[in-house]
Amino acid sequence: MSEVHWGLLVAAYLFLAGAGAGALFISGALVLSEKVAHAHHWSTAKFSAIAGLLLLMLGTGMIVFDLTSFQYGIFNGDMSKLLRFYRLFMTFEPSSMMSIGTWLLTLAIIFALLFCFSFKRHDQETFTSRGYALINLILAVCVASYTALLIGDIKHNIVWSNSILVVIFLVSAISSGAAVVLIVKTWLKQSDPHHHFAKADSMVMLIELFVLGIFVYVIANVSKFYGLDNLLGMATSAGKIWWLGAVVVGLLLPLLLNLTSIMGRVGVSHAKEYGIAALTLVGAFCLRYSVLLAGQSY
Amino acid sequence: MLDRRRTLKLLAGGAIATTGMMFIPADPVIADIRRQGKKRLAMVIDLGRCNGCKACVVSCGIENGNLPDEHRTQVPQHSVDLNGKQYVFNLPLLCNNCDKPSCVSVCPTGATFKREQDGIVVVDSQLCIGCNYCIQACPYDGVRFTHSATGTVDKCNFCIQRTSRGLLPACVETCTGGARVFGDINDPESEVSRLIRQHRPLVLQAGKQTSPNVFYIGLTQDESNRANSINSPQTWQR
Ligand code: SF4
Ligand code: SF4
Numbered sequence: 058m059s060e061v062h063w064g065l066l067v068a069a070y071l072f073l074a075g076a077g078a079g080a081l082f083i084s085g086a087l088v089l090s091e092k093v094a095h096a097h098h099w100s101t102a103k104f105s106a107i108a109g110l111l112l113l114m115l116g117t118g119m120i121v122f123d124l125t126s127f128q129y130g131i132f133n134g135d136m137s138k139l140l141r142f143y144r145l146f147m148t149f150e151p152s153s154m155m156s157i158g159t160w161l162l163t164l165a166i167i168f169a170l171l172f173c174f175s176f177k178r179h180d181q182e183t184f185t186s187r188g189y190a191l192i193n194l195i196l197a198v199c200v201a202s203y204t205a206l207l208i209g210d211i212k213h214n215i216v217w218s219n220s221i222l223v224v225i226f227l228v229s230a231i232s233s234g235a236a237v238v239l240i241v242k243t244w245l246k247q248s249d250p251h252h253h254f255a256k257a258d259s260m261v262m263l264i265e266l267f268v269l270g271i272f273v274y275v276i277a278n279v280s281k282f283y284g285l286d287n288l289l290g291m292a293t294s295a296g297k298i299w300w301l302g303a304v305v306v307g308l309l310l311p312l313l314l315n316l317t318s319i320m321g322r323v324g325v326s327h328a329k330e331y332g333i334a335a336l337t338l339v340g341a342f343c344l345r346y347s348v349l350l351a352g353q354s355y
Numbered sequence: 356m357l358d359r360r361r362t363l364k365l366l367a368g369g370a371i372a373t374t375g376m377m378f379i380p381a382d383p384v385i386a387d388i389r390r391q392g393k394k395r396l397a398m399v400i401d402l403g404r405c406n407g408c409k410a411c412v413v414s415c416g417i418e419n420g421n422l423p424d425e426h427r428t429q430v431p432q433h434s435v436d437l438n439g440k441q442y443v444f445n446l447p448l449l450c451n452n453c454d455k456p457s458c459v460s461v462c463p464t465g466a467t468f469k470r471e472q473d474g475i476v477v478v479d480s481q482l483c484i485g486c487n488y489c490i491q492a493c494p495y496d497g498v499r500f501t502h503s504a505t506g507t508v509d510k511c512n513f514c515i516q517r518t519s520r521g522l523l524p525a526c527v528e529t530c531t532g533g534a535r536v537f538g539d540i541n542d543p544e545s546e547v548s549r550l551i552r553q554h555r556p557l558v559l560q561a562g563k564q565t566s567p568n569v570f571y572i573g574l575t576q577d578e579s580n581r582a583n584s585i586n587s588p589q590t591w592q593r
């Protein structure tokens with residue numbers, strides 16, 4: 058494979074859908090765990106759900122921007138081509154993972170919208186949206202898995218068809234969702250004096266590091282088997298983005314910042330929290346971008 | 356795209372499989388349908404006859420309105436090592452119009468489909484949205500590409516506008532070496548059937564399990580396993 062047909066926009070699609078699903082997952086979990094009885098958790102759940110919804114909508118927009126018919130329509134002023142993307146949402150082809158995923162995303166957006174409205178309709182005490190929370194939780198897991206299955210369905214691709222990518226994208230969706238929730242919490246001026254959030258966040262990052270390690274090992278072996286240079290080696294652009302962006306910026310640095318706060322028993326400043334969240338999100342994007350590039354580089 | 360009768364047959368196959376607790380593939384059912392007189396159009400390319408003139412590339416571009424840098428077929432030159440010496444051979448490449456095409460099932464709009472009457476895999480440019488999923492799914496690099504003049508995906512369809520009227524594809528018609536032969540494999544009397552019987556030609560990357568319908572006479576097993584690209588740089592120039 059020499060040409061890159063899926064680049065930044067598809068990476069943004071996978072990233073935004075994953076982060077949105079992660080934020081909705083955490084919001085749903087907060088509601089189901091009844092932590093929303095506390096005012097600050099209620100606000101966190103509410104604004105995280107809104108952020109998750111917006112990210113899902115933005116992500117869906119990215120796949121539309123990536124369609125060559127849409128781009129042709131824009132550059133040539135051809136309205137019929139510009140609007141042709143509606144076919145993606147109006148056709149259901151059960152054999153196509155992209156078709157399944159588009160319907161799944163549409164469903165997730167509708168239920169996320171209902172979930173957000175339920176926060177508006179009920180005040181904190183009479184909050185009864187457990188049903189919506191559960192549906193959102195399930196749809197979030199499906200959407201996050203779909204982002205891996207979309208590329209995993211390309212069976213002859215030795216990078217994308219690796220089944221551990223489903224686990225990686227799922228864990229990464231939770232950690233980027235946690236980053237979105239952290240931004241929400243910081244924006245709401247909520248502090249984390251006992252480092253509950255930082256500890257949970259660090260645990261997810263450690264799990265992610267572990268699964269990334271397995272993936273790196275497998276890809277190194279597969280590359281060797283096919284007589285190729287390591288597809289995630291530092292000599293390739295995919296490898297550089299993977300190691301510097303996904304691993305160092307997205308995992309090691311935020312983990313270090315979290316651990317210094319937890320071990321130093323000092324409160325995390327809001328600036329630091331914003332920093333951790335931003336690094337995690339950049340890393341999650343780089344993870345998907347590097348996987349996309351590695352799968353198209355041999 | 357299934358019609359009612361075929362769907363029922365496939366479902367019947369599935370029901371038998373479930374009852375007997377064993378897996379029955381759909382292939383025999385499809386093969387059975389094919390035996391009922393349907394065509395399976397294919398191309399046999401004799402590498403010994405290809406002189407690399409690229410008349411096929413030019414005529415294909417003119418016939419199908421492709422831009423100079425976008426090709427439904429191309430003839431890259433490949434080098435081989437024989438007894439420590441390098442030789443060159445021309446390898447015409449195009450969409451294999453596979454029997455089990457991996458590009459069809461992934462298409463989210465149904466724009467790519469396999470014609471039942473002759474097995475040709477086509478892209479309906481009125482339905483294609485240009486998501487590129489089929490390009491990713493095809494293991495034969497470059498045979499699918501985005502046509503810049505339409506913004507949708509394009510590929511070789513054995514010149515469907517010609518072959519549907521009983522004419523030969525443009526590349527076959529203009530091949531100066533007579534290397535490209537086209538016909539119906541399901542007709543035992545056809546030239547392609549005779550060549551396949553006689554030469555047992557290989558297909559490209561058989562391991563990808565797409566059952567290609569383009570066969571190559573003169574290709575070694577090793578060469579057939581290589582992942583060639585329509586866009587390979589031309590390393591051997593005259
Ligand atoms: S060669 Fe590729 S594009 Fe052509 S039919 Fe086979 S899988 Fe589809
Ligand atoms: S690019 Fe067109 S033909 Fe290919 S999968 Fe997408 S909609 Fe189908």
